Amino acid sequence: MSIFPTARDVRTTPEGLLWEPSRRRVRGLKGDVTVVDSRHPVLVWEPGVPVPLYAFPHDEIREDLLRPAKNPPTGTHTGSDIFYDLEIDGLSVENAAWTFPGEDLAGYIAFEWFRRVGRGLDHWYEEDEEIFVHPRDPHKRVDALPSSRHVRVEIDGTLVADTRRPVLVFETGLPTRYYIPREDVRLDLFEPTDHSTGCPYKGTATYWSWRSGNGGAGTSGGSAVPPNVIWSYPEPLPAVGAVKDLLAFYNEVVDITVDGEPVERPVTPFTESLTREEAG
Incomplete structure (x- = not known):
């Protein structure tokens, strides 16, 4: 695999997802609590969605804050049927996280962005700069x-x-x-x-x-x-x-x-x- 990202780093899953590794450190917070601190995130593009989202290795998120979703949605993310509620200090955020199907992204969990869908994590950072709504697309200028x-x-x-x-x-x-x-x-x-x-x-x-x-x-x-x-x-x-x-x-x-x-x-x-x- 090349040291630097190229078009060949973008991969396709059988479910139609596009994904590639990111070299950026990404952090996600709910209030003052850091839920995600990842140096090995991947960017994921869902079919028909023009902007990407991040998914993270299990060992780079606070899995102790996740619970199996009480009311998991259907049809909100490509082929996903495993969702998690986020619980912090008595606050519960329904369906704040989920996993993608298939082997390619096994071991990764994605999170909703509050500024995008009205629920999920409040603050996101790429390195030390706060970003909003969705991740930056490395293929966009x-x-x-x-x-x-x-x-x-x-x-x-x-x-x-x-x-x-x-x-x-x-x-x-x-x-x-x-x-x-x-x-x-x-x-x-x-x-x-x-x-x-x-x-x-x-x-x-x-x-x-x-x-x-x-x-x-x-x-x-x-x-x-x-x-x-x-x-x-x-x-x-x-x-x-x-x-x-x-x-x-x-x-x-x-x-x-x-x-x-x-x-x-x-x-x-x-x-x-x-x-x-x-x-x-």
Whole structure:
């Protein structure tokens, strides 16, 4: 086996799982209790799921905190039928962990991430940096590049942003995102919301919605614009520090022009949820 990870390190199980060893130290905590401290994790991709998760050798987790699940689910993870409840100081978290079927991943246990599914371990670290929602995919790249392109954003014919100093974020599997200085955005046409999301590559985002009554569009009452159409990272992770406090729009639901050329509205994993919010 090669010393460094390559495409050949990715392996396939008969159940259709993809997996590969990771060289990162990974820790998972529930509150202040360290449940996982692993130097030999594996990354696992389930069929049809675009992001990976971690599984860990038994001897690198606190198995004394696990109990056979009282109400194991069905169909939540590929072929899995062995689940565990996590019990810490009288607190029980149902179906917090599970094992995968087959020989390839025998001896490993996976855990849910609270920020992803609403249960499981609260805090995760790769080396000493906290990560959120799901593990970082080693086959995915995120670059934040300052640019002098001319970017204009319109909503229902109203010009809401115009800049020649954007930061372009290129993220594998997603459309280019255009991050714009606040001074170049008509932020008076939007209102902050209490919505937030976490990203393992960029950090925690805050959001704004299009104000109702802006030329017939709004965030309610049959609005043509879904809520939380703008986001920003006030404290981005170091790798994308160039986007700090800049504002980005969902390409999926606004009209963006770059250097005079209209950008086609993409279809992404976010399209369905944005459309559903719009219809609601």
